[in-house]
Amino acid sequence: MNFLPKQARIIHIENMTNREKLFELALEEGTISHQPGQFIMVSIFGIGEAPFSIASLPNEENRFELCIREVGNVTRALHRLPEGAKVWIRGPYGHPFPMKELKGKNLLFVAGGLGLAPLRSSILYALKYREEYGRLIILYGARVPSERLFIKDLELWGKRADVEFYETVDKAEGGWEGHVGVITILFPLFEIDPENTYLLSVGPPIMYRFVIREALKKGIKEDRIFLSLERRMKCGIGECGHCQISGVYCCKDGPVFHYPKVKLLEEAL
Amino acid sequence: MASPEMVLRILEKNNLKIFLEALLREYEVIGVVRKKVGTKNLSDSNFFDYSPLEAADELVLDFDLTIQPPKRFLFPPEETIFQFDIKNGKIEAIFEIKPKILFGVHPYDILAINLLDKALKNNEPYQKRRENTLIFGIDPVRVSPFSFWSTMKSDKVEYGYDIMLTDIGNNYVLEAKTEKGEEIIKQVPTWEAFPSEIREREKVRARIKAICDGRRLNFPMEELPLMLDKSYEHPIWERQANKCLACATCNLVCPTCYCYDIQDSLNIDLKTGKRYRIWDACLLKDFAAISGYNFRDNIVDRYRYRFYCKGKYIYERLGMMGCVGCGRCSWQCPTHIADPIEIYNKLKEEI
Numbered sequence: 001m002n003f004l005p006k007q008a009r010i011i012h013i014e015n016m017t018n019r020e021k022l023f024e025l026a027l028e029e030g031t032i033s034h035q036p037g038q039f040i041m042v043s044i045f046g047i048g049e050a051p052f053s054i055a056s057l058p059n060e061e062n063r064f065e066l067c068i069r070e071v072g073n074v075t076r077a078l079h080r081l082p083e084g085a086k087v088w089i090r091g092p093y094g095h096p097f098p099m100k101e102l103k104g105k106n107l108l109f110v111a112g113g114l115g116l117a118p119l120r121s122s123i124l125y126a127l128k129y130r131e132e133y134g135r136l137i138i139l140y141g142a143r144v145p146s147e148r149l150f151i152k153d154l155e156l157w158g159k160r161a162d163v164e165f166y167e168t169v170d171k172a173e174g175g176w177e178g179h180v181g182v183i184t185i186l187f188p189l190f191e192i193d194p195e196n197t198y199l200l201s202v203g204p205p206i207m208y209r210f211v212i213r214e215a216l217k218k219g220i221k222e223d224r225i226f227l228s229l230e231r232r233m234k235c236g237i238g239e240c241g242h243c244q245i246s247g248v249y250c251c252k253d254g255p256v257f258h259y260p261k262v263k264l265l266e267e268a269l
Numbered sequence: 270m271a272s273p274e275m276v277l278r279i280l281e282k283n284n285l286k287i288f289l290e291a292l293l294r295e296y297e298v299i300g301v302v303r304k305k306v307g308t309k310n311l312s313d314s315n316f317f318d319y320s321p322l323e324a325a326d327e328l329v330l331d332f333d334l335t336i337q338p339p340k341r342f343l344f345p346p347e348e349t350i351f352q353f354d355i356k357n358g359k360i361e362a363i364f365e366i367k368p369k370i371l372f373g374v375h376p377y378d379i380l381a382i383n384l385l386d387k388a389l390k391n392n393e394p395y396q397k398r399r400e401n402t403l404i405f406g407i408d409p410v411r412v413s414p415f416s417f418w419s420t421m422k423s424d425k426v427e428y429g430y431d432i433m434l435t436d437i438g439n440n441y442v443l444e445a446k447t448e449k450g451e452e453i454i455k456q457v458p459t460w461e462a463f464p465s466e467i468r469e470r471e472k473v474r475a476r477i478k479a480i481c482d483g484r485r486l487n488f489p490m491e492e493l494p495l496m497l498d499k500s501y502e503h504p505i506w507e508r509q510a511n512k513c514l515a516c517a518t519c520n521l522v523c524p525t526c527y528c529y530d531i532q533d534s535l536n537i538d539l540k541t542g543k544r545y546r547i548w549d550a551c552l553l554k555d556f557a558a559i560s561g562y563n564f565r566d567n568i569v570d571r572y573r574y575r576f577y578c579k580g581k582y583i584y585e586r587l588g589m590m591g592c593v594g595c596g597r598c599s600w601q602c603p604t605h606i607a608d609p610i611e612i613y614n615k616l617k618e619e620i
Binding site (some may be wrong): 002003005007043045046048049053071072075086088125205230231232234235237238239240241242244246247248266267 | 303353360388390391392393501527528529530531533534535539542544546549558559560561562565570574577578581586
């Protein structure tokens with residue numbers, strides 16, 4: 001039967017910013033078995049269901065992390081739950097980033113704002129199998145310094161010698177000494193080998209247009225670009241129509257799309 | 270599948286009542302009845318809709334077009350998925366099916382059901398209900414002035430029904446498509462059709478198709494996706510959408526619209542409740558909205574989207590045209606902007 005959720009317990013909650021919390025959940029039974037870029041549906045009975053990308057590393061356990069911004073009915077209710085509370089989940093759903101196929105390649109990760117949450121799963125995956133990938137370049141842009149997510153990860157990536165990490169904020173505040181400006185200002189800071197570099201990006205719709213332009217300018221080929229698009233996933237199985245982008249279902253054909261496909265969709269970007 | 274030697278049978282019109290009464294004893298029969306709309310007497314009404322039959326003589330088979338398609342008897346507007354108990358952490362799937370017969374479905378509406386079968390192939394409640402529903406088709410003998418099913422190649426259907434009836438005057442020609450249909454025909458007095466009666470069936474079909482041919486696309490239906498490919502920025506969308514109320518009547522009466530939402534409702538005890546599936550419509554403002562952003566905020570985006578879904582997207586995904594040409598959308602649109610023939614022909618002329 002479709003749509004029957006399984007119970008999960010909130011085992012840890014971490015306040016990340018004023019708007020985002022990181023929830024660690026554990027399924028009461030079974031494993032989550034997701035791939036980087038996939039999402040799950042989380043429900044609070046009586047309020048409803050909403051889709052969330054899994055932010056943690058794929059594993060064969062029952063635990064996983066969701067970075068959730070308080071923005072709608074379900075997320076508001078989730079933000080009011082304490083550790084130990086139970087929620088219901090179904091999934092994972094959707095088309096993931098092709099991490100296995102990308103082994104041996106240089107990867108350019110570009111995350112804007114909350115887009116870091118879905119992309120983090122892929123970044124952690126590449127770091128776990130570090131020796132199997134080429135260069136790892138990570139770009140992250142937040143609106144303001146206080147909205148930076150996963151600060152511990154950002155610090156770690158900044159320190160690692162085998163990761164090229166660049167970040168910026170749209171607006172500086174509170175003694176910020178890093179880059180200031182939209183994410184595309186980071187592109188002149190590094191060189192790439194266009195023959196072997198793939199772009200994996202997650203961010204708000206407006207960001208993609210500019211990021212893609214910069215990537216193409218750097219010589220990255222169109223068929224080496226993967227994007228994760230956000231829509232109103234409701235059923236998760238390619239049926240209910242809410243997440244349709246032109247003729248494709250974001251929940252099933254996406255959320256991770258190959259750019260040559262996205263390019264043909266009138267409604268995508 | 271019916272055995273190959275199954276032949277066309279003839280049912281006398283006088284025996285239709287016996288046939289129906291026998292069916293009503295065993296099944297819930299959903300048939301076409303008159304609806305009292307704007308007339309003093311029900312019998313004067315020319316408005317028809319599907320309804321569970323209480324008596325055999327309610328059934329009308331010479332209708333032109335029903336107000337709504339039979340979709341809702343396979344895919345109800347609202348359906349409980351499961352009930353939940355928050356306190357005990359329990360969920361219970363709820364599902365009930367009753368075997369039923371849809372009696373009197375025109376070929377274009379059968380094609381629409383065939384499309385739903387594909388689009389909802391992973392939807393268990395739909396599929397179970399579909400398996401438990403027999404479909405008795407009927408060839409139309411009247412054509413709504415809004416219909417254009419012949420140009421959409423929906424005057425004939427190859428599968429998706431158990432029995433097809435054709436009115437040839439004093440009698441009906443009965444064609445069994447499935448074993449179940451064959452079994453049911455055996456229970457009523459019929460005789461093997463004479464070649465003249467079989468020829469009459471073809472004549473009736475050709476005559477009615479010719480009437481429907483009066484409203485047609487000015488290009489072959491198969492070119493529709495390609496034509497839409499070139500029309501996304503055409504000013505017609507803005508022009509028409511200016512008159513659109515975004516009321517979603519076109520979605521509501523469409524036999525191939527199947528989009529839905531999933532919602533919760535709590536009982537008054539605030540501890541128990543249900544999760545249910547409910548029809549949704551792409552013309553409604555919040556259809557593509559997420560918290561903080563609406564991907565189709567403007568009416569023109571939603572208005573255009575529906576024509577693309579019907580003429581291109583569904584075709585590309587399912588290999589079947591998303592519009593069967595029933596004409597219900599243009600009939601019932603309060604501002605008369607939903608006619609696919611008008612839009613598609615205009616685009617063809619202007620691109």
